Amino acid sequence: MKIHEYQARDLLAKAGIPVPAARVVETAQQAEKAFEENGFPLQVVKAQVFAGGRGKAGFVKLVKSAAEARAAAEFMLTHRMVSVQTGPEGIAVNKILIAGAVDIAHEYYLGFVLDRDRSTVSMIASAEGGVEIETVAHERPDAIIKEPLHPLAGMQGFQARRTALALGFTGKQANTVADILLKLSRFFIDYDCSIAEINPLVLTKDGKILAIDAKVNFDDNALFRHPDVLALKDDAETDALEIRAAAANLNYIKLDGDIACLVNGAGLAMATMDVIQLHGGKPANFLDVGGGVKAEGAIEAFRIILSDKKVRGILVNIFGGIARCDLIAEALIQAGREVGFKVPVVVRLEGTNVEAARKILAASQGALPTLQVASDLNDAAKKIVSATR
Amino acid sequence: MSILVNKNTRVICQGITGSGGGAFHTRGCLDYGTKMVGGTSPGKGGTKDANGLPVFDTVDQAVRATGADATMIFVPPPFAADAICEAAAAGIKLIVAITEGIPVLDMVKAKKFLADFGDSVKLVGPNCPGVITPGECKIGIMPGYIHTPAQKGKRSVGIVSRSGTLTYEAVWQTSELGWSQSTCVGIGGDPVKGMDFIDVLELFQADPLTDAIVMIGEIGGAAEEAAAAYAKKSVTKPMVGFIAGRTAPPGKRMGHAGAIISGGEGTAESKIAAMRQAGIRVADSPADIGKCLREATGG
Numbered sequence: 001m002k003i004h005e006y007q008a009r010d011l012l013a014k015a016g017i018p019v020p021a022a023r024v025v026e027t028a029q030q031a032e033k034a035f036e037e038n039g040f041p042l043q044v045v046k047a048q049v050f051a052g053g054r055g056k057a058g059f060v061k062l063v064k065s066a067a068e069a070r071a072a073a074e075f076m077l078t079h080r081m082v083s084v085q086t087g088p089e090g091i092a093v094n095k096i097l098i099a100g101a102v103d104i105a106h107e108y109y110l111g112f113v114l115d116r117d118r119s120t121v122s123m124i125a126s127a128e129g130g131v132e133i134e135t136v137a138h139e140r141p142d143a144i145i146k147e148p149l150h151p152l153a154g155m156q157g158f159q160a161r162r163t164a165l166a167l168g169f170t171g172k173q174a175n176t177v178a179d180i181l182l183k184l185s186r187f188f189i190d191y192d193c194s195i196a197e198i199n200p201l202v203l204t205k206d207g208k209i210l211a212i213d214a215k216v217n218f219d220d221n222a223l224f225r226h227p228d229v230l231a232l233k234d235d236a237e238t239d240a241l242e243i244r245a246a247a248a249n250l251n252y253i254k255l256d257g258d259i260a261c262l263v264n265g266a267g268l269a270m271a272t273m274d275v276i277q278l279h280g281g282k283p284a285n286f287l288d289v290g291g292g293v294k295a296e297g298a299i300e301a302f303r304i305i306l307s308d309k310k311v312r313g314i315l316v317n318i319f320g321g322i323a324r325c326d327l328i329a330e331a332l333i334q335a336g337r338e339v340g341f342k343v344p345v346v347v348r349l350e351g352t353n354v355e356a357a358r359k360i361l362a363a364s365q366g367a368l369p370t371l372q373v374a375s376d377l378n379d380a381a382k383k384i385v386s387a388t389r
Numbered sequence: 390m391s392i393l394v395n396k397n398t399r400v401i402c403q404g405i406t407g408s409g410g411g412a413f414h415t416r417g418c419l420d421y422g423t424k425m426v427g428g429t430s431p432g433k434g435g436t437k438d439a440n441g442l443p444v445f446d447t448v449d450q451a452v453r454a455t456g457a458d459a460t461m462i463f464v465p466p467p468f469a470a471d472a473i474c475e476a477a478a479a480g481i482k483l484i485v486a487i488t489e490g491i492p493v494l495d496m497v498k499a500k501k502f503l504a505d506f507g508d509s510v511k512l513v514g515p516n517c518p519g520v521i522t523p524g525e526c527k528i529g530i531m532p533g534y535i536h537t538p539a540q541k542g543k544r545s546v547g548i549v550s551r552s553g554t555l556t557y558e559a560v561w562q563t564s565e566l567g568w569s570q571s572t573c574v575g576i577g578g579d580p581v582k583g584m585d586f587i588d589v590l591e592l593f594q595a596d597p598l599t600d601a602i603v604m605i606g607e608i609g610g611a612a613e614e615a616a617a618a619y620a621k622k623s624v625t626k627p628m629v630g631f632i633a634g635r636t637a638p639p640g641k642r643m644g645h646a647g648a649i650i651s652g653g654e655g656t657a658e659s660k661i662a663a664m665r666q667a668g669i670r671v672a673d674s675p676a677d678i679g680k681c682l683r684e685a686t687g688g
Contacts, residue, residue, distance in 0.1 A: 114493055116580045116610040116647070119500050134652035151501035192494055221466060221646060222492035251644045255636075266578060266644025267552020267607055270633035271675035274657075277636045278674050286637070288644040291530065291553070319554045319561070321518070321532045350561060352532050377558075377676035 001218045003232045004048045006097045008214040015187040017180055017198070019211045022099035024048070031073030031098055035066040040100030045072040048095040050237050053083025059093065062101060069098060091237055102212070103205040108167055109133050110181060111197030112188040115148060121188060123147040123155065123181065127167050129200035155185035176209050177201075191229060192222030241304050248300040250289055257282025258312040259384055260305035262298075264289050264323045272317045275377055281385040284311050293323050298331030299338065306339055313344045313388035315380055320351030329357035336368045344387035345371045348380035391522035391539070391572045392547065392592040392599070393483055393511065394459065398526045401451045401481075402428040403472045404463035405438045409488065411463035412439040414530050418461070421533040423526050426455035448472075448479035459483040461519065461528045469515060470495035474502045477510045484583070485528045486515035493646065496581040503583070512583025516646065518553035518575035529575065535561050537569040539598055545571040546682060547593035549586055550605035551578050551612075551645070555633060555675060559603050562679030571599040578645030580609070586616035594624050601627040601686050603678060604669065606660055608634030609648045613660035621667035627685040628669040631678055632660045 003011075006024045013019050023034035035043055047059035054060045059081045061072040073096050080090030107130035115122035125145040128136050137144050145166050147159045160178035169177050180201070188196045198211040223230050235243055245252030251266065255273075259281045263269035266288045273283035285308065289301050305311060318328045332347065345368070349357050361373055372387070374380030400418065405411040405428025412428075419425050419440060427443045434446030445451040448460065460481045464472040469488040476484045496515065503510055513520055519529015524538025535557060539545045546563050548570060550556040556575050563570060574589050576582060586604060593599045602624065606613035613632065620628055635657040637643050639650040650656050664671050670685040672678050 114497075114580060116612075117615075119581045120497050121494075138653070151497045189494065192492055194493070219493050221490045222494065224467060225492075253638075253641055253643065255638065263554075265552060265554025266648060267550070267605070267633045268554035268558065268675070270607060270637055270643050270648070271552075271555055271558075271631070273636040274633060275674050275676065283636055286641075286643055319557045321530060321554065321557055351535065351557060378674055381674075 001220055001223060001229070001233060002050050003216055004050070004095065004234065005046065005213060006048055006095065007232050008216040011191070011216065012187065012198070012211055012214050016183050017211050018209065020100045020102060022097055025073065025096050025098060026094060028070045028074040028077060031096060032066045032070040034098040035063065035069035038098060038100050042101040043069060044099050044101045045069055045076070046097045046099070047076045047081060047093040048097055049081060049091055049093055051081065051083055051085040051091060053085050054081065057081050057083040094236065102202060102208070102210060104202045105205045106203045107200035108202070109136070109197070109199045110184060110201050111195065111199065112185055112193065113195050118148050120151045121149045123149065123159070123163065123185065125163050125167060133197070133199065149185060154189055155182055157182065173203070173207070173209060180209070180211070191226060192219045193217060194219045241308060245304050248297055250287065250297065250301050250304070252304060253286040254308065255283050255285055257284045258310050259388055260284040260308065260311045260314045261317060262287050262289060262301050262305060262314065263317045264291060264293060264319065268317065268319060272315060272377070275381045276315060276385065279381040279385045281381070281388065284308055289323070291321060291323050293328070295327060295331045295334065298328055299335045302332070302335035303339055311343060313346070313384045315384045316345065316347045317377060317380060318349050318351070320349065320353060324353045325349040325351060325357035326353040326360060329360040333360065333364045333368065336371070341368055341370045343370065344384065346374050346380050346384040346387065347371065348374040348377060390596050390598040391525065392596050393513070393520050393572060393574065394522050394526040394528060396525040398459050398483070399424045399426050399455060399457045400459045400461055400526070400528055401426060401448070401455065401457040402461045402463060403448065403476065404430065404465070405442070405444060406430040406433055407463060407465065409463035409465055414461070414463065415442065416440050417530070417533070418527050421527040423528065426457050427451050448475045448481065452479045452481065457481065459528060460485065462486040462488055464488055466490040466492070470499040473499045473512060477503050477506050482510060484510065484512045485517070485519050486512065486583070487517065487519060487530060489516040491515050491579070493579070493581050496579065500581060500583070513574060514577040514583060516579040517577030518556060520572065520574050522572045523570050531557060531573070531575070535564060536573070537564040539569045539571060543567065543569040544600040544686070545569045545598050546601045546603055547571045547596065547599040548573040548603045548605070549589040549593070550575055551607050551647070552605060552633060555605050555631070558675055559605060559678045563603065563682055566679040566683055568682065571596060578647050580647035585612050587619045590616060590620060590624055594626060599626065601629065601682060603682065604628060604630045606630065606632045607645065607648050608637050608643065608650050608657050609655040611654065614663040617663040617667040617669060620669060629678060629681045629685050630664045630669045630671045631675055632657045632664070632671065633675070
């Protein structure tokens with residue numbers, strides 16, 4: 001789960017990490033007032049959206065007066081932000097952060113991530129902050145400092161101190177940075193984060209150390225023990241169909257192709273998308289209905305994929321393990337009756353109760369004229385691609 | 390021979406009376422012929438499960454009473470990492486964790502806990518379909534009947550995979566091709582897990598029954614790349630592979646907790662390239678896994 005920058009700042013501030021004074025506003029009038037209350041000569045106005053590319057899109061602005069703050073906020077709240085990450089329709093901005101701008105002497109990166117290769121959490125730090133850390137890691141691997149955390153003991157003081165020194169800090173400043181690192185590591189563990197990064201951490205010209213921007217994501221599987229985090233969830237930028245699917249316990253991700261797929265199992269669902277593309281089609285979605293799918297779940301799945309207006313055909317691919325093929329076949333027919341299959345549907349079933357399923361499908365062929373049964377996955381992909389051409 | 394499990398493996402089910410499907414899948418394993426000898430459910434010790442098997446409060450009690458050496462875990466996610474540690478502490482040698490949705494930091498700690506037991510305890514999963522040696526022992530949720538037990542005149546393939554249903558696909562295709570399977574291991578779709586590809590490849594390479602190996606990966610992480618490097622150096626048996634997720638967009642989690650391309654890492658292209666470079670025949674279509682096995686082994 002993702003949270004917004006202003007929410008991450010709040011949490012980090014509570015964890016004892018220094019962040020510059022800032023206010024969150026929802027109207028241009030509030031923006032004007034916030035500028036005055038913050039009391040800095042130079043401030044930054046930032047749209048609070050998940051999508052990246054804010055700066056280039058003009059949704060991060062430096063302002064020198066309350067009037068400028070008001071104008072910047074007015075613009076952001078009345079225009080949709082379009083960036084490389086939003087698609088051409090863009091996204092609406094509802095919240096704006098107004099923070100004091102600081103005189104930056106140097107920018108650093110501090111972050112903690114799950115380290116899959118080591119099966120633990122690792123710290124990543126760099127004296128080259130303010131840019132994408134992946135880019136730094138790729139282009140200048142020497143500029144990256146890495147410290148794996150002990151899985152049970154967590155980050156130790158000496159690891160934090162040597163990192164601060166390696167970043168080039170000395171004396172009291174090194175102690176301050178080490179303290180921030182330890183606090184951020186504890187925050188990561190306490191809140192079951194999947195990523196917690198400060199980028200940039202800045203050294204100001206008057207010698208202060210401040211966290212200017214933060215990104216925090218949480219492990220979805222651990223949200224059950226963090227009701228306070230769950231309360232921060234904002235679905236405004238999530239696709240409406242994805243929200244609906246999640247409510248029905250379906251794993252659905254909308255893509256931009258026109259051949260929908262309905263599959264059991266995440267790996268097979270990905271492989272089904274791949275095989276559609278391999279045969280010249282474009283997948284409209286990822287959809288794993290899960291192993292224990294029941295009729296109503298499967299019917300809701302059909303409703304969801306059919307409400308994507310781009311969909312010109314559906315490929316159903318079920319390898320029955322726990323999921324029973326006959327149940328899927330019945331759901332398919334019921335969904336066909338309810339919502340009507342105006343587009344071609346190709347079905348490939350294998351596994352548990354497949355014979356019964358084939359009989360059910362054969363018996364209802366008359367009622368569902370757009371339905372075809374495929375012999376294997378390649379055949380299924382070929383059939384649906386040619387039926388939608 | 391086979392790896393990890395055989396006809397002598399004695400299995401308990403942790404979470405046997407719960408809503409996670411413990412009793413239902415214990416039935417499936419019993420029907421397949423697995424020596425299921427009991428289960429645990431804290432607070433229900435002394436009772437019987439729906440299949441008539443004895444239920445214990447702790448794994449320790451279950452091991453002492455039944456001689457179990459393997460466990461199948463259906464304990465709900467908040468308590469599953471604890472269940473894994475409990476099994477190791479009670480002397481269980483093979484832990485198969487089916488549970489999906491365990492907090493990843495719980496697994497980080499559990500994995501470190503297991504490290505104290507060295508090679509004497511093996512963990513498969515979590516978030517996996519389980520392990521099966523066809524005709525001998527099924528621990529997990531896979532449909533048993535699609536598998537082909539080793540027999541005279543049939544060659545045997547070992548299958549290792551991060552995905553459940555794709556494993557079934559590979560089993561189905563290799564059975565259709567006239568092969569048997571020595572053992573199939575679903576290592577699971579989580580980012581922090583027990584056995585990884587390399588651990589299983591090592592066992593398959595050493596297993597005299599296994600003639601060839603199918604390895605099925607997916608986007609996310611770098612385990613396939615590491616396994617390819619290992620295979621190039623240490624695996625002499627023919628290998629076939631498939632990687633799911635060529636069409637997956639970066640930054641989106643594709644169902645499995647571990648299936649995500651992040652920061653340009655974990656792409657299908659990188660994995661496929663590494664595997665091909667190691668001499669593994671990688672199928673372009675998931676429907677061609679059987680065909681690739683035929684080509685890689687000459688029939």
